[in-house]
Amino acid sequence: MKDEIYEIPGKAQLCYEKNKGLALPGKVPYIGMGSSYFAPMVFKYLGVNIYPELASEFFNYGIQYPGLDKAVLISQSGKSSETLWCADKVESFAGIMNDINSPLGTHRNLSKTIELFAGEEDFSSTKTYINTLIALYLGFGFNPGPAIEVITRDFSLYETEGGKLGKKILKFYGKGKCRGVYIIGNGPNTATSQLAALVISESTKIPVQGMAMAQYDHGVKETANGSFIIAINPKGKASKRTSDLLKTVNKAGAVTFELNNFGVEEEFSPLVAPIPFFFAANYIAAKLKVSAPFIVGGKVTTVT
Structure with a gap:
């Protein structure tokens, strides 16, 4: 991987x-x-x-x-x-x-x-x-060229950040008292949260859920004690609310991790934000000695 x-x-x-x-x-x-x-x-x-x-x-x-x-x-x-x-x-x-x-x-x-x-x-x-x-x-008429340059320039930083995140997830999950791992995001990064959860789940076999920050705030936060909450939080319309929510759930017993420095504006952050999660998934899978990337099914889902 x-x-x-x-x-x-x-x-x-x-x-x-x-x-x-x-x-x-x-x-x-x-x-x-x-x-x-x-x-x-x-x-x-x-x-x-x-x-x-x-x-x-x-x-x-x-x-x-x-x-x-x-x-x-x-x-x-x-x-x-x-x-x-x-x-x-x-x-x-x-x-x-x-x-x-x-x-x-x-x-x-x-x-x-x-x-x-x-x-x-x-x-x-x-x-x-x-x-x-x-x-x-x-x-759709956007120019992702500068964001691609940032990816190339900062790629080693994403690997470092992903390694830190992977270690934290593994340490938390390994305690045996994990009640849930959630990745939350806002606006365009609602999609990033779901993509990141998918990649980590299928690569490591650890169940992870991705959702909008506000959706998590509307009730799921009641599971905070014993949960690990990861926020994709570039500067944007809901960044302060997200930071405040992390403080709230941390006080309620959650472990939290915030990713907020992507080197690009919020509209291009979905191009950069997945990469630390990719490295985190790879780190965890290697440490857990996951035998194959796909065990229950295959990379391509076919239905007869």
Whole structure:
């Protein structure tokens, strides 16, 4: 996993260079599963008029109306079953994928291909997630170039921070009295919190939940005693409330950890904030001697 994480700066720059000038549509569904669903959620909370949809639920419950003629489908592998089911129902779609020779990349209804150029990825979605965000930033008229430069410049700092976080999670979880590990974020980093929880959970086999800070504040905070709360908290509209909440739950018996120095403005922090979590996941998995990245299932979820 670590080797794939180390490829992030170079693969991010390649995706940026290859997809300059990309334009993506608004006012259409952006459909995916897992990290491919979280990525467009970032932009919903950056004011982009799109409709992020979970492919499974959209197929079963949201696609019942006729005449869905346009959508953007995201599947980093290009093989996720539920996304392919949706592809069969959409008259014409743009596809964002890492493998252009995949079933999604060769689908009869595909009208536009956006390649991620992340290279092979055998572990959790790390470099493919970052490159999905880069494609979306470009497609919606943002310039992620300076943020990519920050990633390259500060990459070793993210590894150090991720190692610190990994040690704290492992120490806390190892005590045997852990009641929960939560990652919280605001606005576009609500998606980051869910992505980080997914990567740590599947890589380490430790259950972690990600959610909006305010959602945690609305009741879940009652589980604070014996919980570990990690806040993604760049300077922004809800940063003070988040810091105050951490103080409150700390007094109530929670262990807290705050990530707030990303070297970029809040709107680009979702591009940087996942990286310490990737390193934390790798650190924990190595210490726990996790035998394989995927045990119960595979990297690609296929449903028959």
